[in-house]
Amino acid sequence: MICMTTIDRTRLAAALAEEEQRFSIAHPRSRELFEQAQANLLGGVPMNWMMKWASPFPIFVREASGARFTDVDGHTYVDLCLGDTGAMTGHAPSPATEEIAEQLRRGVTFMLPTEDVIWVGRELERRFGLPYWQFALTATDANRFALRLARQVTGRPLVLVFNFCYHGTVDETFISLQDGGPISRPGNTGAPVDPTLTTRVVEFNDIPALEAALAPGDVACVLAEPALTNVGIVLPEPGYHEALREITRRTGTLLIIDETHTICAGPGGYTQAHGLEPDILTLGKPIASGVPAAVYGFTADVVERIRQRARLDEEEPSGIGGTLAGNALSIAAIKATLQNVLTPPAYERMISLAERYTAGVQAVIDEFALPWCITRLGCRAEYVFQPTPPRNGGEAHASEDPMLDRYLHLAALNRGVLLTPFHNMALMSPYTTTADVDQHTRAFRESVATLIAS
DSSP states (O other), X not given: OOOOOOOOHHHHHHHHHHHHHHHHHHOHHHHHHHHXXXXXXXXXXXXXXXXXSSSSSOOOEEEEEBTEEEETTSXXXXXXXXXXXXXXXOBSOHHHHHHHHHHHHHOSOOSSOOTHHHHHHHHHHHHHOOOXXXXXXXXXXXXXXXXXXXXXXXXXXXXXXXXXOOBTBOGGGOEEEETTEEEEXXXXXXXXXXXXXXXXXEOTTOHHHHHHHHTTSOEEEXXXXXXXXXXXXXXXXXXXXXXXXHXXXXXXXXXXEEOTTGGGGSTTHHHHHHTOOOSEEEEOGGGGTTXXXXXXXXXXXXXXXXXXXXXXXXXXXXXXXXXXXXXXXXXXXXXXHHHHTSOHXXXXXXXXXXXXXXXXXXXXXXXXXXXXXXXXXXXXXXXXSSSSOOSSHHHHHHTOOHHHHHHHHHHHHHTTEEOOTTSSEEXXXXXXXXXXXXXXXXXXXXXXXXXXXX
């Protein structure tokens, strides 16, 4: 029996303090700008998530290209965060930026369609299998609109999600389980409605719980990531998606698949890679090479049910749509991205790099006999602080170690590698190289070795 290594907390605290000092000394300009920003920006940042980094203050970026960025202090980093998937295409990918710049010169938004939407709609159908599409600016909005339409066509009030799922800032999804019962997720700021009144929540991979939750026939839709991605990767167990689809159909519940993170699985996301059959599909973040854009698609059956309920073109806004949604710039950026950036050859290379990343991390885990594991989903990989992959969100959440997490992130940053701040996610872009991956492996090994007594 292999004896697993226990991390000494005193050693960890000392190592973290040393990394914090190292960071502060190396980033005087970022510190200065952060202090200046306190005068006009809440928390000193333009969006509150930018305070979540492991560093004592956020890095201010000067420029980025491909899989690297340079900060205002002149340091260049391998970017494995990639805007938490928003820049999975790489930063400023030339095959897309040229088309985006051309559309900027022709105009950005008209509240009228452009010819590009025809190509984009056909390509989305080819990749994901759903024939009808609408556009939004964020995956959050796409999910909100999808939920509204699901309630409309089913006449049912409730939504079902999975514990520790991620669907942006959709109100209904800020719910979790505690002692077997639903609660508003801690940190749910100013909730307009208690999510326990709008939403049922069950653990991922728990078929009996799913069956029981849908049995009353009052749930309009299941909103599901095909694999959980924001609490460590939680993969579906064999047969789970087949059961999910069978139960939703039998109970008259629509199935919405959110591919915003799982687009890492391939050109058509997890849906194409594993033959899923959603009623509605949502996707945002990287689909337009960093330009704000999202899409949501429907089966022909769902569209017919929408048409029977209301003609959207004759209605007031009714909570669906937006003045800038489907604007010419977003559509042109989606077309350029799907046509020239997120292509099958690009995915082959990105997935191969993720395999190399996973092998490198696993080798360090094995070398030091750590009670950790790493899971890969397409070109995304995440390690968690437990010896076996979690089977649901509650189990993954229970393994979190904020202090250890912060140390490993900051140690990587001080060695030129940026990971996603919220969890231990690394993502490959079309511009990531084997040298970038190996740089992370060396940094990871060095930071782990610091914690292990000689």
